[in-house]
Amino acid sequence: MFNKDRWDEILEALTANKFRTLLTAFGVFWGITILVLLLALTNGLKNGVIASFDNFAANSMFTWTQRVSIPYKGLPKGRRFNYKLDDVKALKSEFPELKYVSPRNSLGGYRGANNVTRGTKIGAFQIYGDYPEFIEQLPMDILQGRFISHSDINAKRKICVIGVDVVASLYDKGEDAIGTYIKINGVNFMVVGVFKNVNSQGDSEEEANTIFIPFSTFNQAFNYGDRVGWMAITAYDEYGITGLKERIFNVLKGRHTIHPNDNRAFGHRDISEDFAKVTGLFSILTLVGYFVGALILLSGIIGISNIMLIVVKERTKEIGVRRALGATPWNIRLQILQESLILTILSGMTGVAFAGGVIWLMNYSLDQSGPVENFANPSVGMSVIFTALTILIVSGLLAGMIPANSATRMKPVDALRIE
């Protein structure tokens, strides 16, 4: 279909009036540029917001205990209760769908009092008692040493894994933290690892101000018995945590003698639900991007169609001559269609390339200026490029259809008579 002769014919026709071709092409160029940029910006926004999820495994939830709100089996309303380590075991055995059930406890907190000392240095940090699985739920970069292991849990070792900011405030520059001791609430812990958050925005400072110690050590050293502050529960990818939630709470209600309708006894945060909300929002934004972009593109396409109509009108006589020389109507139609197709695709792909350049510039300046809240790495995938190409091909054909038909509507004898 596209041999060299065709190309020559098409290029000859398109370059016959270069300025007009250029102006026409600009409409489609601009449309596709806006389309791609809108999608890239949406994507940047999405990346930015998703990054604020701290990379926590999406199919997860946190749950903690609150006060009982309905009296049940002789127990009063307003009763406090705690999760126990047995609950963790029970959940693990009753729900094979669950990948991780990590009990957690913590000390200190945001703007808490000073609780950690090392020699003359002192600081206020968040202390967590955790199981080794926790690093699977919240990925972090271990810069030095290691994370908590199961033998730490079993032996209740007094070891800790500290954030980079902890290192910065308790150690001199260049000092090696591994193997040194820090005092947490008066108890000595050996530093076995240093971590950094993978990719978090906003509260990365707080995160890196964190110290992890084995859960068993935490409970023993700080007198928590077998109490569990809260649980981080992650389901296998094939089971949605949102769907499992109710059954999990029913089991917990049974274990803690809580009225079946008492939903306020447990607090929880469903990460996957939050995640779905945000991704849902961005699918809508993406749709809006496509919609607006396509509308702008449409005006470009109408421009091409319009110009092709004029071109056909201007070339009525030429078309008549070609038909007298033996061009079939299909020959003529094909040529007009191809001209409009080539024009659309060329200008469209230039638009895509241009938008690519703009996106690159955006990323470059983002890299230079550092992270911006809720915006990161604006980009479009290959799928968008293919979608754009499809849109261009379809619209190029559409743009050529009317002019192509009008080119062959006139009888050759009438076409030849036009001066």
Place this chain on the structure above:
Amino acid sequence: MIQIKDLHKSYHMGSNSLHVLKGINFNVKEGELVSIMGSSGSGKSTLLNILGMLDEADSGSYILDGVPIKNLNEKIAARYRNKFLGFIFQSFNLINYKTALDNVAMPLYYQGLKRKERIEKAEYYLEKVGLADWSHHLPSELSGGQKQRVAVARALASDPKVLLADEPTGALDSVTSHEVMDLIQGINDEGKTILIVTHENDIAQMTKRIVQLKDGVIIDDSPVKQIRAKEHV
């Protein structure tokens, strides 16, 4: 070569009907050089258009080289035009953004020939009309006579059975007119059948047979003693 029987054609414009051809009968044998004469409105151009399959008759039969021409759709008409006919127009009708060579090669393009073959043939015919040196010039860089010679080369390129020329000298001065007629006579000498529509008597005298048309009927059809255009050049 051409057999026409009882050809009728009328044009309808609103409620008015204009009967242009009122029963034309005539035959053209192979190798003839015929001129069709008549005042404007006599129907000579309509006749040529029907012969050229650019227009269709209302009734009557038309047989071209043994092939009955009727009920043509545009696709078949295009193929027949390409195969059987070469057109020469009064206003040359060259495509202005194509070089002389590419213009000549155009009918061959629609025949589906390969580029190399097309160029070879086109060069041959340009040479034949004496414009080999002008092959890469655009029509705007050629004189009127040269343009018409390119058009003649283009009409010849597909090696048609019949050449149809509609006032081929209408836009040319008398010297170039005679040059073009000399070329046409030369082609006819080689055996090509040629029909020329003209209203200039001296051009008609250079053909071998004059058909006089008036008000849609043939009033005279007689052979003439051909005047060679060379004598005027």
